[in-house]
Amino acid sequence: MELTDVWFVAIAVLFLGYFVLEGFDFGVGILLPVLGRSDAERRVMINTIGPVWDGNEVWLITAGGAMFAAFPEWYASLFSGFYLPLLLILVALIVRGVAFEYRGTRDSAAWRARWDAAIFFGSLIPAVLWGVALANIVRGVPLGPGHHFTGTVLDLLNPYALLGGAVTLTLFLAHGAVFLALKTVGEIRERARTVAARAGTAALVVTAGFLIWTQVRHGHAVTWVLAAIAVAALVAALSANRVGREGWAFTFSAVTIGLTVVALFTALYPDVLPSTVDPAHSLTTVNAAATPKTLGIMTWVAVIFLPLVLAYQAWTYWVFRRRIGVQHIPG
Amino acid sequence: MDALDLARWQFGITTVYHFLFVPLSIGLSLLVAILQTAWARTGNTVYLRATKFWGKLFLINFAMGVVTGIVQEFQFGMNWSAYSRYVGDIFGAPLAMEALVAFFLESTFLGLWIFGWDRLPKAVHLACIWTVAVGSAVSAFFILAANAWMQNPRGFRFNPAADRAELSSFTEVLTNKVLLATVPHTLFACWMTAGVLVFAVAAWHLARRSHLDVMLPSLRLGLVTTLIAAFGILISGDLLGKVMTETQPMKMAAAEALYESAQPAPFSLFTIGTLSGTEPVITLDVPRVLSFVATGSLDGRVEGINDLQREYVQKYGPGDYRPYIPIAYWGFRLMMGFGFLAMIVAVVLLWLTRKGRLPDRPWLWRIAVLSVVLPFLANSFGWIFTEMARQPWVVFGLLRTADGVSPAVGIGAVITSLVVFTVVYGVLAVVEAGLMIKYAKAGPPAEADVVPAEPGEEGGTLSFAY
Structure with a gap:
């Protein structure tokens, strides 16, 4: 396996980690006004992700940094080409992150309501736009000579990409609802399960449609298998949710998100950003890559530190494994 | 202002702002x-x-x-x-x-x-x-x-x-x-x-x-x-x-508004230069201190902006390197x-x-x-x-x-x-x-x-x- 392939896989893994982990953070954030009927309930919801959301977000920062280091051309073309959507995502992540920390700092209903809105929109916008971005990467964008993006933001709003946005939105909603059902007690847990069933059903339809579309346009035998397992896992998640096995439901919804990402990256390979203008301008794992020397050093660092990160993040989830409810919220 | 200036302003604003919190x-x-x-x-x-x-x-x-x-x-x-x-x-x-x-x-x-x-x-x-x-x-x-x-x-x-x-x-x-x-x-x-x-x-x-x-x-x-x-x-x-x-002599010369190379070089306490950046108008100096700050010796030579500009034009081609x-x-x-x-x-x-x-x-x-x-x-x-x-x-x-x-x-x-x-x-x-x-x-x-x-x-x- 070439080092360029190793790093293509590594970047897929980092995005997989990001979507599986921050996916439920986004879901919880979007469900805040839906499921949290009182301030105490909203605080329960925020506290389920409180200890982990920041660590989850670092998966994105690492994915971005790894892309810059391992595939500078990919990073440069993608980030300058997807300028406005990334700007929106950045602003959303800024206000959402600050909102978690600041909403409890003043004893005022209006203050908290403003930060709740920040959490809602700050979760909704990236939940949709990440799907739009990922779908556009697979579909390809107008890349001209020098791999420069020659399109406009309207090129990014094509039907396939918008369906991709609906996929991440519904999947993250279902994933977040299942996570809430797993981490809470009382009424909110029951309501979360109901929402998980509805969001999961919607996600099933949208995701299946999107993966079939991907299969027809960009797929091969392997993506067919991955897509089938992703959809089957979502069915399993829905069944587990129905019978109140929340741990299994969460595991399966994580598998669905993970395998959807893997299926998309597999469909993309060996391109990293295809050109819709001329295949000669497409970015591939070879022509976008850094030197073998840089990739080699990065590989060592990743081999040592990525397992370490996984270990201490897993430990964090273990430390905060307990369910919480309104009775745990100080008055 | 063109896209370059705006991008520079954006980098300056976001970076200075970020570094208010980081330290x-x-x-x-x-x-x-x-x-x-x-x-x-x-x-x-x-x-x-x-x-x-x-x-x-x-x-x-x-x-x-x-x-x-x-x-x-x-x-x-x-x-x-x-x-x-x-x-x-x-x-x-x-x-x-x-x-x-x-x-x-x-x-x-x-x-x-x-x-x-x-x-x-x-x-x-x-x-x-x-x-x-x-x-x-x-x-x-x-x-x-x-x-x-x-x-x-x-x-x-x-x-x-x-x-x-x-x-x-x-x-x-x-x-x-x-x-x-x-x-x-x-x-x-x-x-x-x-x-x-x-x-x-x-x-x-x-x-x-x-x-x-x-x-x-x-x-x-x-x-x-x-x-x-x-x-x-x-x-x-x-x-x-x-x-x-040693690594960026122009930066040190600019920091001191030292237009002509000097040995020993004074440390400038106060200066008002022409905005074109080619010569000083009013200066208040402490003798030899810049030599010490820059080289560790009281009579070390410190390169001036105008000399460095000439040197860089030879090295990197025509352009303004100030x-x-x-x-x-x-x-x-x-x-x-x-x-x-x-x-x-x-x-x-x-x-x-x-x-x-x-x-x-x-x-x-x-x-x-x-x-x-x-x-x-x-x-x-x-x-x-x-x-x-x-x-x-x-x-x-x-x-x-x-x-x-x-x-x-x-x-x-x-x-x-x-x-x-x-x-x-x-x-x-x-x-x-x-x-x-x-x-x-x-x-x-x-x-x-x-x-x-x-x-x-x-x-x-x-x-x-x-």
């Missing part, structure tokens, strides 16, 4: 860790209350540092894609390592610290805040490694076929002499920032004789930290000055001036409060409180100087800033993002400052509110919950 996060994490260690070792709840009080200010500040940091990583690709293509093989690695090695550690263990008060054994919980403090310092190392390469590119070779710089020795990147001088200089500045904030807030309370039990030890911690850090800044700054003269002199000159002086002022305030205050004295001079306390702005100004001017005086290069001697900007991003997109970031950052600055002041004034929590429940207790309320 305080790095510095306060260490001071909070020290206070919590004092509590763990002595069992004295004064230290626990101090930990919670400064910990709250640390968290309010940390949130801003985190969210503005994502922009930093993304905007290289968004606004500076040509730069990213050119340097990615070298510059990307320290950024990726920062995230993987340091930022994961910081963020994950900060979550454990915030929410772990009654979930973790005391020693493990203490280790969490130390991990945050160490992680944030390691973070600084990697980011500075990336920046030091822009000041003094090392360990690379140019590949004409790919039209980019490629890594030849990562060891050379990590042992860049600019990096070795910048890391202590920056870290000491971070600790000084926290030291000044702590003594300034403590002074506010001491002037009102409130919370003496927590604020007296806090004042001392803040003052001593400031002085130790100031000492470290002076030594590392002296070293950095010499390294800078940075904008007034900003370089005043940025350098304001960095040092504000830093020295903070140090002087700390020395005076340490003397006047010796052996627990609380002088009854309102003006003294007022000066101490107002000093809080000094390290932030010094930090900002330091970076404005070091980045602006590297111009017209983005990577010294290799790539001009004008050649690094994204060629395919239109002016409308850059204006949009510049306006959006400025507005969002402006609003958040007001919110953040309001909260810092509110919690600083509120003082430490009462003893009954801080003693944590035993680990593992079921059904209790959550500590430090959002």
